Amino acid sequence: MQITLAVHGMTCGHCEKAVKGAVEELNGIQGVEVHLDTNKVDVTYDDVYVSKEQIESAIEEQGYDVVS
Numbered sequence: 001m002q003i004t005l006a007v008h009g010m011t012c013g014h015c016e017k018a019v020k021g022a023v024e025e026l027n028g029i030q031g032v033e034v035h036l037d038t039n040k041v042d043v044t045y046d047d048v049y050v051s052k053e054q055i056e057s058a059i060e061e062q063g064y065d066v067v068s
């Protein structure tokens, strides 16, 4: 599975690391790419192990808003 999430509130390299790290800690994540310029996060994952909802929650727990 490959999804692109729109995430509000990411402004710098620290935010990028926080989001990337939180998502990478989940099971079944194959790749995470954060695009600060477009506020997008690309996630590649195996949906046997992790759901889109869990990925969104992990990002929100870091204090960022997932808007799509």
Ligand SMILES: [Cu+2]
Residues within 6 Å of the ligand: 010, 011, 012, 013, 014, 015, 016
């Ligand atoms: Cu930041």
